[in-house]
Amino acid sequence: MPQPLSYLKETPSQTAGPYVHIGLTPNLLGNGGIFPQDLGLSPIKPGAKGEKITITGQVRDGAGMVLRDALMESWQADAAGLYNSPSETRGTADPNVIGWARIVADFDTGDWRLDTIKPGRVTLPQGGTMAPHISLWIVARGINTGLQTRIYFEDEEEANATCPVLSRIEHRGRVPTLLAKKTGPGQYRFDVVLQGEDETVFFDL
Amino acid sequence: MTDAPSTGPLLARNRLWHPPAYTPGYKTSVTRAPSRALIALPSTLSEETGPAFGRDMLGELDNNLILNFTGEPAQGPRMIMHGRVLDEMARPVPHVLVEIWQANAGGRYRHKKDGYAAPLDPNFGGCGRTVTNAAGEYEFLTIRPGPYPWPNGPNDWRPMHIHISVFGSGFGQRLITQMYFEGDPLIPLCPIVNTIPDKAAIESLTAPLDMQNSIGMDCLAWKFDIVLRGRRQTYFENRKEGL
Numbered sequence: 541m542p543q544p545l546s547y548l549k550e551t552p553s554q555t556a557g558p559y560v561h562i563g564l565t566p567n568l569l570g571n572g573g574i575f576p577q578d579l580g581l582s583p584i585k586p587g588a589k590g591e592k593i594t595i596t597g598q599v600r601d602g603a604g605m606v607l608r609d610a611l612m613e614s615w616q617a618d619a620a621g622l623y624n625s626p627s628e629t630r631g632t633a634d635p636n637v638i639g640w641a642r643i644v645a646d647f648d649t650g651d652w653r654l655d656t657i658k659p660g661r662v663t664l665p666q667g668g669t670m671a672p673h674i675s676l677w678i679v680a681r682g683i684n685t686g687l688q689t690r691i692y693f694e695d696e697e698e699a700n701a702t703c704p705v706l707s708r709i710e711h712r713g714r715v716p717t718l719l720a721k722k723t724g725p726g727q728y729r730f731d732v733v734l735q736g737e738d739e740t741v742f743f744d745l
Numbered sequence: 746m747t748d749a750p751s752t753g754p755l756l757a758r759n760r761l762w763h764p765p766a767y768t769p770g771y772k773t774s775v776t777r778a779p780s781r782a783l784i785a786l787p788s789t790l791s792e793e794t795g796p797a798f799g800r801d802m803l804g805e806l807d808n809n810l811i812l813n814f815t816g817e818p819a820q821g822p823r824m825i826m827h828g829r830v831l832d833e834m835a836r837p838v839p840h841v842l843v844e845i846w847q848a849n850a851g852g853r854y855r856h857k858k859d860g861y862a863a864p865l866d867p868n869f870g871g872c873g874r875t876v877t878n879a880a881g882e883y884e885f886l887t888i889r890p891g892p893y894p895w896p897n898g899p900n901d902w903r904p905m906h907i908h909i910s911v912f913g914s915g916f917g918q919r920l921i922t923q924m925y926f927e928g929d930p931l932i933p934l935c936p937i938v939n940t941i942p943d944k945a946a947i948e949s950l951t952a953p954l955d956m957q958n959s960i961g962m963d964c965l966a967w968k969f970d971i972v973l974r975g976r977r978q979t980y981f982e983n984r985k986e987g988l
Contacts, residue, residue: 563846625794640796682773
């Protein structure tokens with residue numbers, strides 16, 4: 541017998557279920573009085589440097605139905621491409637950019653909205669520079685393991701063309717599913733399609 | 746133990762160990778499962794970094810679900826839920842946020858969309874949070890949740906469970922899962938449990954009764970360790986092309 545590999549196995553994922561809001565956004569649900577406020581209300585604080593943007597969208601299933609029980613989390617760099625994280629070793633991020641937010645689909649319409657700043661390009665230590673993007677993690681009833689995707693911006697054509705992540709998508713016709721559409725100054729639209737025609741690209745990163 | 750920040754590439758997820766997306770026994774997954782393959786890449790700084798949460802944001806009763814809703818004690822079997830957050834290398838993951846939510850002792854959730862006949866407990870909210878200590882340990886005081894029926898098959902019941910959300914040091918370690926209780930006969934019948942193909946993986950979600958940490962004349966304890974993705978330790982490559 542060779543020596544055993546003693547690594548542990550990652551705890552298996554399970555769906556967040558229909559009542560994820562009880563735990564992660566109790567005040568929004570109407571269960572006040574436990575925590576003073578919900579976590580992740582905004583990824584930025586007043587004074588954050590960078591272009592203020594708003595992204596709106598919906599999450600749809602394979603039958604075209606809008607999810608009204610989806611919960612998402614976003615994670616992004618500041619305007620200079622630095623993350624506000626103890627694991628960031630390239631420099632110190634803008635203290636007014638937290639970078640992380642919880643985004644909850646409206647219980648009645650399924651619409652969601654993220655008010656933030658446009659992130660900068662992130663240069664990788666091993667080489668290459670990623671185009672501006674916001675990482676998005678989606679959980680809901682029926683989703684067994686949280687889905688990872690990224691919001692890129694259609695008006696960042698030059699950066700998108702050289703992004704080492706986007707360029708690894710072999711089916712080039714699917715790349716536009718990751719591009720937020722510009723609908724006005726500082727306004728973007730990003731719909732997530734879980735399944736079927738125009739299915740959003742999901743990552744295993 | 747060192748407080749040096751965690752850096753470096755994340756180990757790839759073993760997707761054969763986790764539940765696949767399409768699991769028809771759990772009906773809602775049928776239209777919510779991507780039909781195309783995931784695009785797999787080595788982790789980048791976007792996954793290797795993540796938000797930090799301090800213990801200073803916590804209130805005194807945040808991890809005490811028996812008292813944190815109204816201050817009056819909730820009804821049901823009192824229990825301690827405790828354990829450690831580790832990574833795949835068995836290193837403790839300190840200072841990370843652990844959030845839980847659950848039904849009350851009768852299997853009823855405090856959520857406007859739960860219409861189950863079992864009554865709400867006026868003193869039970871069903872949500873708690875804590876931050877792991879320097880050794881990666883966490884602890885909650887709560888009520889053991891009851892099983893409840895759900896509209897999947899005509900007579901499907903969820904086993905007793907507590908939902909858990911955990912952060913690591915990197916956003917790519919983000920995990921939501923459910924803890925089950927040793928000996929619950931509903932576990933092998935549950936379509937959500939059975940989205941997991943590997944029996945050993947299901948067992949890793951089942952908390953053992955922990956008499957050593959139970960308190961006589963007060964409450965039972967259940968131990969649940971959580972393992973997050975690890976990070977690779979050596980760097981021989983210098984990929985000029987980026988990824």
